[in-house]
Amino acid sequence: MHIELKGRKAIVTGSTAGIGRATAEGLTRAGASVVISGRGKARVDEAVRQMRQAFPGSDIVGVAADLATVEGVETLIAQVPDVDILVNNVGTAYIRDYKGVEDIAEIPDEDWLSLFQLNVMSGVRLTRHYLPRMVKKGWGRVVFVSSESAVNIPKEMIDYGMTKTAQLAVSRGLAEAAAGTGVTVNAVLPGPTRSEILGDFMAKQAEASGITQEEAEQGFLKAMRPTTLIQRFATTGEVANMIVYVCSEQASATSGAALRVDGGVVRFVA
Template sequence: MDLQLTGKTALVTGSTSGIGLAIAQRFAEEGANVIICGRSQSKLEAALKTFPAPEKVKAVLADAGSQAGIDALTKEVPAVDILINNLGIFEPKAFSDITDDEWHHIFEVNVMSGVRLSRYYFPKMIEKNWGRIIFVSSECGVVTPGDTIHYAMTKTAQLAISRGLAEETKGTAVTVNTILPGPTKSEGSTAFIRAAVANDSLSEEEMEAEFFKKMRPLSLLQRRCDPAEIAAQVALLCSPFGAITNGAAIRLEGGIIPTIL
C-alpha cells in the first residue's frame, strides 16, 4: 500500500535507536525526506548505516532536549511536513529518591523538546495547510507505575499538549496526535526487565515472559512490541489516509490499558 509520503519531509527526534530509528526507517521506505538527529556523532553515523540509502537521509548533530539544541536543529531544518516528538529519557526510581533537579531535567527533555519544536513548526504547517505532529507518549501516561512516576508525569503531559494543539487545527489539513506504545524491544527495556526480574538463570525470552506475567498482567500481547510495529502505525497516521484521526491518543500498548480508561 502506497502511503503517499513520497517527497514529504519528516523530522524524527531521538532517532538514533529504538522506536525513533524504526519510524525514520519506515518513512525512508515510504519515500519521505528523512531527518534524524542526536547528541552523538558516532551514534548518528551508526544509525545512518541502517538505511538502504544513507546518502538520502539528513543527520543533524543537535541536542533537542535543550533550547540551544533546538535553535541549531531548526536552523538546519527550517520547515517540515511531519514532526515526530520521540525524544525521551527513562529511569526507574523510587519517588522519595527523585530530586528536584531530576524532576526538572526529565520534564525539560521529554516535554519541552516537543513543545519547542511544535511551537516552531506548527504555525508553518497551519500556513501551508498540511502537516502531521505526533508525540510519542507511553502507556505509563495513563497507567502510572510506582517506580517511574516522574517519567509517567511527562508522558501524561504530552497527552494534554497534543490534544490542546489539535484544537488549533480545526478546518485545516493539519493533525496532532499522541501514540501510547507499551514496553518495546530495545537495549534499555532489556536491561529494565533483567533488573526487574532479577533471575540470571533465565534466558532473555524467559525473563520477558516472567516480566509480563507478574509485572504487566493486564497486557493482552504478553510480549514487548517491535519498534517496526510502532513505526507502521505512525506512518499510517502521518499519511493522507490518517487525515480523520486528530486529537487522539492511539493505544499501541498491547492491551495494557483497561478499556474503561
C-alpha cells in the same frame, strides 16, 4: 494499504535507535525525506550511514543536538527550518526498583526536571516552530510518542509517567489549535516494547538472573503489566507502523487522538 510520502520531509527525534529508528525507516520506506536526530554525532552519523545503505537513493540526513536544551532545539531548527512531518519521539526514563513510598520521596528535583525538559519541552519547542509553518502550507503531521504509562502511571517511575501524561495534554491542545487547517496532531502510546532503554534493561536483568531475555520480559509482564493481551513485548516496528500511518494522507481524519499500541495493557475500551 499503500502509504505514499514522496515529496514530504520528516524529522524523527531520538531516531538513532529504538522506536525512533524504526519510525525513520518506515517513513523512508514510504518515500519521505528523513532527518535523523540524536544527541551524539557519532551515533547520528552511524545511523545515517546504515540507513543510506539500507535505502539507496533515499534522502536521509542527520543532525546531532541535545534536544533537552533550548540551544539544542535551536541547532536542529537552524539546520532544518521546515518540515511536513514532526515525530516527537525523543525521551528517556529512570528505571528504579520500588520497595515502598520512601523510594518516591528520594526522587530528586533534578530527575523530575530533566525528564520534563527532554520528554516534554523538546516536543513543545519544536512544534512551536514547525506547526505554524505546516498550517501556512495547509498540510502537516505532528506526532507525540507518549506511553501507556501516561494513563497507567507506574509507581516506580512516577516522574516518567508525569511527562507522558503531559504529552497527551500538549498534543490534544495543539490539535484543537490546529483545527480545520489540514494539519493533524496526535499521540501514540506504546506499551512494553523491546526498545533500547527497556530492552537493554531486560537484557541485563536476564544476564544477572541466568535466564533468557524473553524469560525476563515474561517475568516483567507478570509482575508489572499482567493485563497485557498479547502477552509479550511489542517490537519497535510494530509501534512504528502506527506512527507511520498517523503521518500518512490516509490518516487525515484522525487528529487529537491518543492511539494505543500497548498490547491491550490498559483496561478500558475508549
